Amino acid sequence: MQAITTYFNFMGNTEEAMNFYKSVFGGEITACTRFSDLPGNEKMPAHEQNKIMHMALTTKSGNILMATDFLESMEHQLHLGNNIHLVINADSEQEVEQLFEVLSAGGKVEAPVNKTFFGALFGMCEDRFGIKWMLNYTYPQNN
Structure with a gap:
């Protein structure tokens, strides 16, 4: 992370x-x-x-x-x-997926993990304690 x-x-x-x-x-x-x-x-x-x-x-x-x-x-x-x-x-797509799965368990998914127009893998959730999280992996830019 x-x-x-x-x-x-x-x-x-x-x-x-x-x-x-x-x-x-x-x-x-x-x-x-x-x-x-x-x-x-x-x-x-x-x-x-x-x-x-x-x-x-x-x-x-x-x-x-x-x-x-x-x-x-x-x-x-x-x-x-x-x-x-x-x-x-996050450092990788896999890390986003793993953290999102654990943090959203028993909570609420606000935006499922998806690739975005801004060059990232991104998702939003609320954990079972009411804390809101955004998980993001920004893809490397090709120059």
Whole structure:
């Protein structure tokens, strides 16, 4: 396992929150993708297209905080317990599959493990203790 990082969910104020965390912890925003950057974005409501699909802050100590905006059009609702996920960046597809199977046993699968448009094998689940997990293996890039 490479690392476990923190992934926050916000209701439309991800950019504000992440800039606040940057002012607190230092570092730099190392990734920012808006929903308008995604394939099929023309089907989204105009007022949601500028929302944040994914943002990452690498703090000056090297920790990574990531975040997204929940979308009203997808009927997302923010409440205590779904505002944070722990992300496991695995070393292999096999590790993602094994960890996902163990963590989701007795819990709930939120997104089954699948290959994604962003070049990763990815799945989301909630374990039997109510902790939410994202499991990710990023495929090597061919240069």
